[in-house]
Each structure stands twice: as structure tokens, then as C-alpha cells.
Amino acid sequence: MDFYRKKVFPALAEGLWLVFLFLDLTNMADSTWVKFAAICLCCLTAFLGCKTADGKLVALALCFTVGADWFLLVRNDHYVLGICLFLIVQLLYGWRLCRLGSGSPALFRARVALSCLLVGFTLFPLWCAAVYFINLCVNAAQALALKKRIFAWGLLLFILCDICVGAYNLGLFTAFTWWGSWLFYLPSQVLIVLSQETESGDAP
Template sequence: MNKYLQRLPLSTIIFTASEMAVYITYLSIDLTFAFSPVISDIFKYAGVLLCFLYIHWIPGAHPAIRKSFLLLIFSDYFLLFTDSYFAGVVLFGAIQCLYFIYHSGLKRLPPGLAAVSLIFPGLWLISSLLGFRGILPAAASIYLSLLLTNLIFAFRRALASKNTGLFIFSAGLVFYLLCDFNVGLMNAPDYFPAATPLWLSFLRVRQVHQGTAFAIWFFYLPAQVLIALSQTSLSPSLAASKTWDSPRGVSS
């Protein structure tokens, strides 16, 4: 273990330690209500910005992952500091398309997935006519389908290629899914009438609502950190492969 730590680049050690400090800080704020929620959101956004800076600092990161973190700083800004939730979900859908490019070894989206990605601008246009509330579940459903597709295929390719970066990337997607599961639990009561099943009434209990809200960022930042760490030199990513532009370019 000590030999492994000695081999870690200094930038990775600093990044990981900084993210741990940010993570403990905002979780402590959320648990104790010691400060305004805005302070917690600032630390959360700082954690995302650190991922963005790290992925653009280290050499050899896959271009699709770098682009995904650029979109991420915009999507999380919408979700943390504005009411433009639909814009955030649309950007997350685009991020999932970039993830597919990464783990598939392609340089561009295949026609089928490209067609799916075109649905997002259409939903955005429709939302301007119908309002966010009516169209947001549709966008979230498309995003979730993309996430599940990425999770399944990334694990399959990681097992086939033995690529360490893909294993870490896949673990990040698992944390993503756990985060989104709690997002769904927290928002489910808003999309059902007042006369709801018992389990939805249970979700309206204040303590349960606070618990799901806490769990969202309990899982979310670790997801981003794992995806960023999947690009480190000790976790060789697909960018290190000379055949990453080929559908078979998944070897380490």
C-alpha cells in the first residue's frame, strides 16, 4: 500500500485530499445545519470545479471526459444556484453521450445514440411552450436510460479489456446511479396527486425528504471524483490506447 501511495502523482494526492476536505465540509454542514445551505452549495460546486481543473491539468485524459467536465460545471451551476432544472438535466444527458464515446472507444456517437441525443433540444423547445414541470420527467427518463446503458456497457468492456480506468469509471457510474435514485425518491411526490400510495406519503415526511436530499450529494461528488481518477497514470484510461478511435479500442 505504501509503495502504491509513493507512486501516486503529487497532483493526484493533492486532488484527492482536497476533495475529501470539501466532501467532509459540506456533509458536516448538511448534517448539522450549522451554516446556510448556500454555504454548503458553494462547497459542493467547489468540489466539481476541482474535478474540472484536475482533469484539464493531468496529461493523457480522454477528450470526451474533459468535455464532460466542462459541461458539468454548467449543469451543476443550473441545479445548485438556479431554478433551471431542465437545463441541468439536458446537459447531464449530453454528458452521458460523452461517457458513451469514452467507454466505447469511438470518436463520435453512433447514429442510434446520436438520434437519441437530438431529442434533448426538442424537449427543450417543447418545455418553453408547456413549462418545465410537464416535460422534465421525459428528459429525466431519457437521461436515466443513457446512464443505465453506459453502466452496463462500461462494466462489460471493463471485464473484457481488464482496463483499470474503465473499472474505476464504472464504479463512478454506480455512484451516479445511487445519486439519481435518491433524486427520484426526493422528487417523486411532486409528480403524483395528493391521494398517493403509502410509500409516497412516507417520502413526504420531512426527515425522509432531508435524508434523500443528503444522500444525493453523499453519492454525487464521489462519482465525479472516481470518473476523474479513472484518467490517472496509475489507472490507464482509453486515452492511452492507440486504438481508442476504434470500436474495439478498449485494451489497456
């Protein structure tokens, strides 16, 4: 299993990453299902690391990630639902960081309540995306503070992906941001999976 996680999984993910980037850059074919397969691969690998509470938490977050990509990538509809699923992902990662020593459970519960209140205030997609993005940035800062390097890099690449998505939707640098989001997104998910605590001890 250790060989699969450290060698086979990264190689498979890299192969899919190269395939969909090639398809996007050349416009030879639609890359949607290749991208979705790559995220499903991350989710499956995360489930193989469910030997600890931390491993189970990351696997659960990857399930919601797959759900979000189903709506935002494959179906390309129900945008608010997809964004809210990504918000759940970040709240799960927030709880993970809390368990790893960043903040108190009471503070985390207040964060969850505030996030839900802000999203419930209006289901306007841009507003929901802002709440989600703030949670992502908070998680990245906490992971850096805890020196969880692999997880922190995964979240930082996640941020770069979302910056590309936002820039594309605003019509900025569309030649790059159209494919640039997935340039960062899949590596971010691979690193998050590799940050799982699969045995007793601190998550990397």
C-alpha cells in the first residue's frame, strides 16, 4: 500500500494531468471525463488511507470534492450547490486542522456557524464563492502555521486554482486561466491525499 501511495498513485495522477492539459492546450478533444477520473482517483486513494481518524476525514472531504466537481465540471450546472459542497470540504479541512492543534473546537464551531449564516443569507453564487474562498485561505494559513508542509502546499495550489477560475469568469487572461485552473487543481488534490495520516503520528 505504501508503494501504491508513494509511487503508483502519483504516476497515475501525473499521467492523467498530462493528458487533460494536452487536450486543453490543443483542443483535440473534451477533457472533462479525464479530469473527473483524476479526481475520482484521488478520492479512491484517500479511501485506501482510512486507517486513522485523520485518514477518514480526508477521505470524506474528497467525497464532497467529487460531488462538487460532478456539478461544476461534469454537469456544469447547479453552481451554488457545487460551491456549497466545496465549502463543506473546507470546513472539514478546518476541523482537521483544529484536531491537529490549530484553534479550539469552540472557535471552529463559531466559524462553521458564521459560514452557514453567511451562505444562508443569500444563495447568490458569487457570495457563496467568497465565503468558501475565505475558508480556504484561512485553512492554508493555519496549515502553514502548523508546518504541515504537504497539506499547506496542497491548499496553496487550491488557492491558485480558484484565482484562475475567478480571473477566467471575469474575462482576465482567459488564454491561461481557462486551462491554468486545472494545472494547479489536480496537483493540489494529490498533495492533500498524500498529506493523510495513514498510520499513528502527525499528518505531514
